[in-house]
Amino acid sequence: MIDKKIYQYTSGYLNQIANVLSRIGIDANWVTILGLAIAFLCFIVLSYGSFYLGLILILINRFLDGLDGSLARLSKPRKFGAFLDITSDFAFYALIPLGFAVFSPYENALPTAFLLGAFYVNGSSFLTEAIIVEKYNIEIERRDKGFFYSFGLIEGFETICFFLFICCFPDLYGDAAYVFFGLTMLTHVIRVFRAFNRFG
Numbered sequence: 792m793i794d795k796k797i798y799q800y801t802s803g804y805l806n807q808i809a810n811v812l813s814r815i816g817i818d819a820n821w822v823t824i825l826g827l828a829i830a831f832l833c834f835i836v837l838s839y840g841s842f843y844l845g846l847i848l849i850l851i852n853r854f855l856d857g858l859d860g861s862l863a864r865l866s867k868p869r870k871f872g873a874f875l876d877i878t879s880d881f882a883f884y885a886l887i888p889l890g891f892a893v894f895s896p897y898e899n900a901l902p903t904a905f906l907l908g909a910f911y912v913n914g915s916s917f918l919t920e921a922i923i924v925e926k927y928n929i930e931i932e933r934r935d936k937g938f939f940y941s942f943g944l945i946e947g948f949e950t951i952c953f954f955l956f957i958c959c960f961p962d963l964y965g966d967a968a969y970v971f972f973g974l975t976m977l978t979h980v981i982r983v984f985r986a987f988n989r990f991g
Contacts, residue, residue, distance in 0.1 A: 797948050801857060809861035819863035823875050826855035830883040837890025837958075845890065846958035852883055853951055877918075880947075884910055887954050891964050902968035909975035913945070916982045923990060944978040945971075 812822075833848035856876075863872050885907060892903035923929070953971050957964045 802861065805857050805861040808858060809865055812858075812862055813865045817862065819859045819866070820869075820872055820875055822855055822859040822862055823872070823879050826852050826859065827879040827882060829855065830879070830886050834886040834890040834893075837887065838893040840894050840961075842958040842961050845887075846955055849887065849951065849954050849958065853947075856880065856883075881910075881914060884950060888968070891957065891961070894961075895964075899964055899968075902965040902972075905972045906968045906975075909972045909979075913943075913975050913979040913982075916979050916986070917943075920982065920986055923986075929989070943982055945975050949974075 829848055829852045833845050833852065836848065837845040856879075859872075859876060863869070863876075888903045888906050891899045950971075953967065957967055960967075
């Protein structure tokens with residue numbers, strides 16, 4: 792919901808770091824791959840109940856996710872880079888709840904199933920909208936990513952806040968997951984209505 796505002800605030804700092812990395816020949820895809828490796832490491836530490844370490848790894852992953860985009864914009868756009876970025880993001884969003892499920896299957900498996908189901912449904916509308924926008928060359932307001940980014944009630948920032956919350960308060964994971972499930976499904980419904988108005 793506020794990803795645009797967050798981007799406006801952080802882009803200047805990320806661009807400065809990206810300029811330094813670009814000068815020494817660091818490729819954006821390698822930053823994305825490093826972020827993905829951090830996501831898998833985060834899954835492992837959360838599975839063992841190291842929630843504060845998991846919190847730190849989440850922040851590192853998100854920093855790298857922002858940095859790879861800034862770095863990519865300094866060179867010629869590459870389709871594989873956009874593909875790798877979005878698929879790595881989806882892997883990250885799945886791995887964090889899975890870590891909580893593995894840590895405590897009896898308590899966390901069911902809310903994790905609901906949460907990942909919502910992520911799956913919401914992700915389908917996110918990607919389908921992007922496909923249609925690209926296929927029919929529909930005009931959009933803003934284009935600073937390698938693919939059409941559909942904004943909504945629950946976006947990256949809100950999801951990260953949820954992840955950080957459950958790392959700080961793991962005993963509230965189940966209740967928090969059900970609440971976030973509802974908000975994510977609401978985001979999907981809003982996107983469907985918006986697509987009907989835009990494409991119908």
